[in-house]
Amino acid sequence: MAWLIRFYPRRWRARYGAELEQLVHDLRPTASGVGLAADLVKGALVAHVQQRCDVQASDRKAIKRGALIAGILGLGLAAEILLTNVVFPSKTDDDGILVVISYLCIFAVLFLSGMLAARDGAGRTGQVLAGVTAGVTMGALIIATFAVVDNFWLDVVSQQQTKLDGFAHSGAASMRDYINHSLIGPAVFFTVGLGTFGAVLGGLGGLAGRPAPTEMEPRRRP
Amino acid sequence: MEARFAEPSVLILASLSSGPKHGYALIKDIEEIAGTTLGPGTLYGARARLEQRGLVEALPAQDRRRPYRITSAGAEAVRGYLETVQRVAATGLKRLEAYPWPG
Numbered sequence: 001m002a003w004l005i006r007f008y009p010r011r012w013r014a015r016y017g018a019e020l021e022q023l024v025h026d027l028r029p030t031a032s033g034v035g036l037a038a039d040l041v042k043g044a045l046v047a048h049v050q051q052r053c054d055v056q057a058s059d060r061k062a063i064k065r066g067a068l069i070a071g072i073l074g075l076g077l078a079a080e081i082l083l084t085n086v087v088f089p090s091k092t093d094d095d096g097i098l099v100v101i102s103y104l105c106i107f108a109v110l111f112l113s114g115m116l117a118a119r120d121g122a123g124r125t126g127q128v129l130a131g132v133t134a135g136v137t138m139g140a141l142i143i144a145t146f147a148v149v150d151n152f153w154l155d156v157v158s159q160q161q162t163k164l165d166g167f168a169h170s171g172a173a174s175m176r177d178y179i180n181h182s183l184i185g186p187a188v189f190f191t192v193g194l195g196t197f198g199a200v201l202g203g204l205g206g207l208a209g210r211p212a213p214t215e216m217e218p219r220r221r222p
Numbered sequence: 223m224e225a226r227f228a229e230p231s232v233l234i235l236a237s238l239s240s241g242p243k244h245g246y247a248l249i250k251d252i253e254e255i256a257g258t259t260l261g262p263g264t265l266y267g268a269r270a271r272l273e274q275r276g277l278v279e280a281l282p283a284q285d286r287r288r289p290y291r292i293t294s295a296g297a298e299a300v301r302g303y304l305e306t307v308q309r310v311a312a313t314g315l316k317r318l319e320a321y322p323w324p325g
Binding site for chain 2: 012015016018019020021022023024026027035036038039040041042043044046047050054
């Protein structure tokens with residue numbers, strides 16, 4: 001009779017399987033076998049439906065949290081972009097270390113989004129979507145920051161040597177046209193690219209964050 | 223015909239209101255207080271949902287039998303529910319008595 005417990009979802013069995021098997025064992029001498037079997041099958045079906053609903057709710061929560069974490073880091077990156085381009089501008093392209101640190105933070109957040117999603121019971125889809133959402137959110141915030149900084153502080157930004165060289169070889173009518181045109185490529189990279197990285201790293205984070213079973217699987221009867 | 227109250231979650235919470243119980247003790251207690259027998263699948267389905275909502279909590283297992291107890295949130299929830307049911311029942315019974323049945 002207890003073999004019917006194998007029809008329950010794996011996660012459910014890991015948590016309640018041993019207890020349920022013991023209960024079936026305790027009830028078996030007095031209860032109807034057919035009644036017990038029917039109730040276990042019905043319970044397994046309900047558990048599968050319930051788990052599906054729970055996963056969907058966890059997926060939504062994971063996606064929202066991915067966007068939130070990415071938003072927080074995105075604001076930090078926006079501040080860093082503002083500081084290095086406007087407040088403490090440099091005419092040379094000497095912020096390599098800051099760029100490397102920024103990318104490492106971005107990748108860490110993408111990984112973390114998937115890992116936390118898995119810890120909260122989100123399915124594989126939710127883990128990947130949490131990473132995608134985090135990536136796209138950060139990408140959109142970064143490119144939006146560059147668009148604002150480059151247009152509002154054009155007089156400061158246009159002093160950068162890379163901008164001067166690029167404008168000289170671009171044939172653009174003005175520095176503003178050149179800068180805005182040159183944002184199109186990065187816009188695609190930061191949104192689509194980070195979204196793709198988010199899918200991969202969110203998925204890997206999900207693998208790392210899978211909760212370990214807390215209970216033994218029910219014993220198999222010979 | 224007597225209507226059977228078959229809401230497993232309420233029956234479990236009501237039963238746990240007298241103290242922690244494991245599955246078999248719960249089924250037997252519910253049989254006594256409500257005259258209905260919950261199957262093991264039904265019991266554990268409801269118990270899992272109650273635990274997920276923080277209305278009951280598991281205690282350390284004794285052998286392979288794990289007792290559960292009602293939480294303060296669970297006690298508050300079932301008290302509110304039962305008070306509502308009690309009000310509805312009292313009003314319904316009073317109205318039935320006062321109803322002008324033909325003949």
